[in-house]
Amino acid sequence: MPAADDSKRKAARETIDILHEISTLLNTHLDRQSLSYCVSLIENGVNPEALANVIKDLRQHNPQQRSDNGL
Amino acid sequence: MPMGHKPLDPAASTPRYQEHRTGLAGAAAPFRAGSMARNRDTGNAASPTSHLSFDATSKTECGISQSSSLTAGAANMMAHSVRPNALTDELVEIISGFSVENDKSITVEEQKDAVMQFYSSECQEVKLSLKIFYRWVNTAWELAKSPILPLWTLCKLQESLSTSLYPPNRVVVSAFTGSKTVHQKDARQFKLLRDCASKGLRNQHYARVNQFDVASRLDGLIEKFRILNNEPLADALQNRLNELRDQGTKSAPEILSFFLHLSDKPVEKTRLADLELLKPSVPPPPLTWAEIIADDPLNEEGVWDEVEFGTGSNSEESVSFDEEQSSDDSTPPSNPTQDARNLPELYDASDAALEMARNTMDEITQAQFWRQSGSEIVVITELQAIREVLLMLRGIPSSLFQVDKYDKVHSLRAYRIAQTSRSAFHDILDGFARTGTILAQLRGWTKQRYEQVLPQACQASVERRLWQFDGSIAEIDESFVTRTGSTVIVSILELENRVQYLTEPLSSVATTIQPDRHTAGLDFLNRLYERLCYLTMEGSDGTTLSYHYALYQKPFEVYLRPIVRWMQSGKLLDNPHSPIRLADQHCDLGRMWSDRFKLVPNELEHPAIPMRKVFIIGKCVRMLEELGYNNMHPAVDFRPPAEFSKERFEAVINRWVDSCAAPVITLQEHLRNSAHGQALWKSLDLLDGPYLSELAIRSIDGGDRYVLAELTRIRTGAPWLIRNIMREHNVHLCIYNALLPLYRAKTTLQRLSASTRSDKLALRQRLLWFVDTLLTYMTMDVLKPTLLQARTRLRQATDIDAMATVFAQLVTRLETQLLLQTTLRPITTAMASLLDLPLALSHVWETDVTVDELGNEYVRLLTFVTHGIQSISRDGEQTWGLLAEKLGWGCT
Numbered sequence: 001m002p003a004a005d006d007s008k009r010k011a012a013r014e015t016i017d018i019l020h021e022i023s024t025l026l027n028t029h030l031d032r033q034s035l036s037y038c039v040s041l042i043e044n045g046v047n048p049e050a051l052a053n054v055i056k057d058l059r060q061h062n063p064q065q066r067s068d069n070g071l
Numbered sequence: 072m073p074m075g076h077k078p079l080d081p082a083a084s085t086p087r088y089q090e091h092r093t094g095l096a097g098a099a100a101p102f103r104a105g106s107m108a109r110n111r112d113t114g115n116a117a118s119p120t121s122h123l124s125f126d127a128t129s130k131t132e133c134g135i136s137q138s139s140s141l142t143a144g145a146a147n148m149m150a151h152s153v154r155p156n157a158l159t160d161e162l163v164e165i166i167s168g169f170s171v172e173n174d175k176s177i178t179v180e181e182q183k184d185a186v187m188q189f190y191s192s193e194c195q196e197v198k199l200s201l202k203i204f205y206r207w208v209n210t211a212w213e214l215a216k217s218p219i220l221p222l223w224t225l226c227k228l229q230e231s232l233s234t235s236l237y238p239p240n241r242v243v244v245s246a247f248t249g250s251k252t253v254h255q256k257d258a259r260q261f262k263l264l265r266d267c268a269s270k271g272l273r274n275q276h277y278a279r280v281n282q283f284d285v286a287s288r289l290d291g292l293i294e295k296f297r298i299l300n301n302e303p304l305a306d307a308l309q310n311r312l313n314e315l316r317d318q319g320t321k322s323a324p325e326i327l328s329f330f331l332h333l334s335d336k337p338v339e340k341t342r343l344a345d346l347e348l349l350k351p352s353v354p355p356p357p358l359t360w361a362e363i364i365a366d367d368p369l370n371e372e373g374v375w376d377e378v379e380f381g382t383g384s385n386s387e388e389s390v391s392f393d394e395e396q397s398s399d400d401s402t403p404p405s406n407p408t409q410d411a412r413n414l415p416e417l418y419d420a421s422d423a424a425l426e427m428a429r430n431t432m433d434e435i436t437q438a439q440f441w442r443q444s445g446s447e448i449v450v451i452t453e454l455q456a457i458r459e460v461l462l463m464l465r466g467i468p469s470s471l472f473q474v475d476k477y478d479k480v481h482s483l484r485a486y487r488i489a490q491t492s493r494s495a496f497h498d499i500l501d502g503f504a505r506t507g508t509i510l511a512q513l514r515g516w517t518k519q520r521y522e523q524v525l526p527q528a529c530q531a532s533v534e535r536r537l538w539q540f541d542g543s544i545a546e547i548d549e550s551f552v553t554r555t556g557s558t559v560i561v562s563i564l565e566l567e568n569r570v571q572y573l574t575e576p577l578s579s580v581a582t583t584i585q586p587d588r589h590t591a592g593l594d595f596l597n598r599l600y601e602r603l604c605y606l607t608m609e610g611s612d613g614t615t616l617s618y619h620y621a622l623y624q625k626p627f628e629v630y631l632r633p634i635v636r637w638m639q640s641g642k643l644l645d646n647p648h649s650p651i652r653l654a655d656q657h658c659d660l661g662r663m664w665s666d667r668f669k670l671v672p673n674e675l676e677h678p679a680i681p682m683r684k685v686f687i688i689g690k691c692v693r694m695l696e697e698l699g700y701n702n703m704h705p706a707v708d709f710r711p712p713a714e715f716s717k718e719r720f721e722a723v724i725n726r727w728v729d730s731c732a733a734p735v736i737t738l739q740e741h742l743r744n745s746a747h748g749q750a751l752w753k754s755l756d757l758l759d760g761p762y763l764s765e766l767a768i769r770s771i772d773g774g775d776r777y778v779l780a781e782l783t784r785i786r787t788g789a790p791w792l793i794r795n796i797m798r799e800h801n802v803h804l805c806i807y808n809a810l811l812p813l814y815r816a817k818t819t820l821q822r823l824s825a826s827t828r829s830d831k832l833a834l835r836q837r838l839l840w841f842v843d844t845l846l847t848y849m850t851m852d853v854l855k856p857t858l859l860q861a862r863t864r865l866r867q868a869t870d871i872d873a874m875a876t877v878f879a880q881l882v883t884r885l886e887t888q889l890l891l892q893t894t895l896r897p898i899t900t901a902m903a904s905l906l907d908l909p910l911a912l913s914h915v916w917e918t919d920v921t922v923d924e925l926g927n928e929y930v931r932l933l934t935f936v937t938h939g940i941q942s943i944s945r946d947g948e949q950t951w952g953l954l955a956e957k958l959g960w961g962c963t
Contacts (some may be wrong), residue, residue, distance in 0.1 A: 011318065018315050021311050022327070025337065025341055026334035027340045029333075049280075
């Protein structure tokens with residue numbers, strides 16, 4: 001039902017908003033887009049610590065991208 | 072594989088369910104242990120089939136069997152809608168078996184296909200799980216394409232991911248490594264990634280997320296904030312965490328753990344203000360009328376008054392212009408309206424003023440050469456002269472030329488250009504003036520008011536050409552004004568050539584239509600047509616001809632409109648000058664064809680249009696309408712030929728009129744086939760049958776009042792359509808009148824008793840013979856062939872006019888052949904006398920006249936008649952000759 005879909009989408013958006021705020025408060029340097037990707041990965045089973053390490057590695061390797069992508 | 076599964080129940084206790092949610096506990100962990108063992112044992116070879124007996128009936132109760140580890144996972148996943156974590160090493164093994172060691176790069180598609188093939192025999196539940204699985208793969212795929220994780224660093228990702236115990240990662244890896252589109256550039260990278268992937272799976276040493284641990288860490292963080300006097304931050308974090316908990320997101324602990332891993336000294340670095348930056352900026356609320364009015368209520372005096380625009384005079388010689396020009400630019404414009412007094416308060420025009428060098432003003436003033444008054448001749452530049460000429464050609468008032476009330480353009484002598492002599496320049500200007508005159512006259516002509524459509528169409532046609540011309544002139548003007556970069560030659564002589572080229576067609580048109588004589592409408596069309604014919608004869612170049620032809624077409628089409636209307640519907644426009652006019656609107660239907668409309672030939676009408684045909688077509692339409700046929704025929708448009716030639720144009724017109732002639736044919740069909748038509752033939756049949764003879768005989772005794780009435784009834788009682796054909800001719804009466812005396816004579820003779828004297832008898836015989844001869848002549852030699860001929864001709868007639876003509880001719884022929892013409896009066900009188908003889912004979916004993924005398928009279932009259940007929944038959948009808956011959960026998 002479209003109404004249900006809408007509410008689901010709305011709920012998802014709210015969740016991402018809250019998570020974004022939390023991640024900002026925790027100073028994770030994640031922008032909204034990256035955050036949603038990571039959440040998606042985690043929801044699909046990626047280990048959070050693993051993912052965090054990877055991202056740290058990536059940031060290490062691409063310091064110039066930091067400012068661009070908010071990684 | 073002895074995994075002690077307890078049947079999983081969705082309504083089971085939460086911790087277990089949670090474990091399943093996170094996907095690590097419960098079914099998965101024992102799997103892994105077992106599968107790892109299996110991996111080591113069997114290497115990469117996959118023998119999946121043995122594991123895949125899926126028990127369709129058990130969903131919540133997983134088949135606890137060695138073979139069902141995979142299926143159990145799938146079943147679980149289905150039961151709880153969990154993520155594809157539940158797909159185990161089995162699947163992974165299968166897929167990995169395809170790729171790495173064999174150094175084949177397979178695409179995601181290939182992998183998917185392989186798995187799908189594999190599972191294709193299985194039931195829907197497994198397929199569902201695969202769907203979810205692939206969705207996950209695609210998400211990971213999307214991630215791979217995102218710039219955040221550039222591909223070349225994915226090896227790291229693979230490494231880390233594959234160290235976790237999630238089999239689908241393996242697929243992700245393969246997916247990433249396998250596809251060429253993802254990373255086409257570096258094959259070495261591919262190998263690297265693949266190696267990472269293969270390594271990764273064996274190393275799985277990340278612990279699962281402990282949500283309590285996460286919660287406690289977060290609490291600790293919040294404490295820290297509070298301790299360090301950052302209450303708002305602590306509160307903010309606490310609130311958000313509460314909200315998150317309320318949302319009930321499934322993988323919240325994992326996500327929070329992820330954040331915690333990634334967090335970068337929040338205690339020191341986090342600023343609450345950053346939170347505000349997250350919010351997208353709300354645009355300021357749009358301005359509403361209420362706000363504007365609150366700010367500046369529009370109820371001042373004079374705000375709503377009418378503003379007069381354009382009160383300032385625009386003429387070039389006006390003083391006010393000079394004043395404005397010479398005054399400082401920064402004074403506000405004088406505004407005659409009342410609310411101007413508000414403006415200076417609101418804004419100062421000097422804000423809008425531009426700085427301008429003083430000499431720019433002087434330059435401009437000087438460029439306005441027409442201001443320089445004085446007796447001497449002003450020198451202007453060639454460019455100025457050219458532009459003035461272009462203005463004049465476009466019909467705009469210019470300073471070098473003057474247009475009088477007859478639309479004649481004169482060039483003024485007050486100016487000259489530096490490069491040429493005065494006289495040369497004035498000659499050039501005169502040349503332009505002549506051209507300008509032609510154009511001005513044309514323009515003046517197009518501006519006249521006409522009431523009728525046709526002149527207006529003519530004007531419109533010419534006007535269009537004038538606009539095109541104006542456009543060309545404007546282009547030339549534009550080339551002098553805009554700086555497009557290409558050089559433009561400023562030469563008045565060159566302009567002369569160009570202008571001549573452009574105006575040639577228009578001047579040709581002007582000579583044709585002679586606008587100074589105010590011709591429009593039909594006159595215009597006719598002149599143009601003549602010109603077109605002349606041009607084709609002359610063999611002039613195509614452009615002039617096509618120009619004129621284009622000019623001609625639209626007005627001609629407008630001219631055709633009433634004709635089309637007439638042919639289409641038989642309706643006339645209210646034009647007293649049209650050739651087809653209403654003559655007698657309320658005439659009787661029986662005379663509709665001949666009397667209701669009339670065709671007045673008009674010399675002005677287009678010579679090529681066959682007016683008579685058109686007239687007939689319209690009348691047929693009206694008659695069909697009366698008969699009940701309505702709008703049966705579709706309109707046929709007139710399509711003028713693409714190129715003009717007199718013959719072709721006229722041929723097209725004729726063809727077009729013929730193509731509109733369907734109503735005529737319909738009417739003829741109707742006459743042939745319908746009841747109306749039958750009446751016609753029937754009445755003709757009456758003519759040569761015994762009908763009239765009987766009538767004649769009857770009338771001898773009964774008086775002819777009844778008979779005459781009967782005969783009149785034949786004519787007036789005929790259907791109105793037939794009456795239109797027969798018109799005023801009463802053929803029946805005519806023949807009847809011819810037959811009647813003969814029958815009367817015959818009857819009289821027949822009634823003479825036989826018991827009379829022999830001389831009387833002899834005369835009687837002779838008279839009888841005479842009457843019979845005449846009767847035979849009439850019926851056999853005259854009526855029959857004539858009527859036959861008439862019938863044939865009627866059938867062949869193409870329209871009612873033709874039929875009426877046939878009828879009329881029939882009557883005249885009959886009259887002629889029956890010797891009823893007035894020119895033959897002596898003969899007819901003699902014949903009448905002859906026919907009186909029988910009566911005289913029957914009364915001979917009452918009178919003094921003897922039979923002998925009558926006999927002599929008979930011979931005399933007969934001879935006279937015979938000779939008379941003989942003499943006329945030499946030049947006249949053949950049948951007379953026959954009659955004469957026959958009568959001649961009686962003379963001997």
